[in-house]
Amino acid sequence: MTELSYERSITGLLVVDPYNDFISEGGKIWPRIKEVAETNNCVPHMEQILKTARQVGVPVFFAMHHRYQPGDYENWKYVAPIQRMAWHRKSFEFGTWGGEFKAEFVPVSGEVVASEHWCSSGFANTDLDLQLKRQGIQRLIVIGLVAHTCIEATVRFAAELGYDVTVVKDAVADYSAEMMHAALEINLPSYASAIVTTKEIVTALTEMEAVAPAA
Secondary structure, X not given: OXXXXXXXXXXXXXXXXXXXXXXXXXXXXXXXXXXXXXXOOHHHHHHHHHHHHHHHOOOEEEEOEOOOOOOOOXXXXXXXXXXXXXXXXXXXXXXXXXXXXXXXXXXXXXXXXOOOEOOOOOOOOOOXXXXXXXXXXXXXXXXXXXXXXXXXXXXXXXXXXXXXXXXXXXXXXXXXXXXXXHHHHHHHHHOOOEEEOHHHHHHHHHXXXXXXXXX
């Protein structure tokens, strides 16, 4: 694997969908990803990477799924299967605990929460690309949920837009080992320049040249 090296001025961490419904005990979707997430320590690794990015001054961005509200989808002529599931399950319901950030991932001052995506890609019909470009970000480190849907769709879209993308394979999770394999071993290598471990990305970030963030 090519040695990892990042420049603070053009690198951003993108955290995808750290909702309680996904990654907290009691969340609506947690039981479906629990086995894979606990096997690779996904959530602790996500926390470790976020903490490291904050410590070294790498800008943090959040790509969050639309939070269900009554009336959503009811007048739509076409509803994608993944949206229909969110509709029926009331996933990430607005105003509920499940639709809140897991406590360890609540954004801090200066971090960007992009407008919510309605399907899978954090870029489609949101302001994420604008927010990244306004800060001069060209390289993305991506972590979060779920590997074969929002992570894969977001990484593909990022590549189409010209971003250089790194995916941290033990800081994502999925509903099964088979789905993880499809995303990380078959599909994402065509779009992500690097697919690495938490240990590798934390080392790369901490070894960046120590330059104080601009005032």
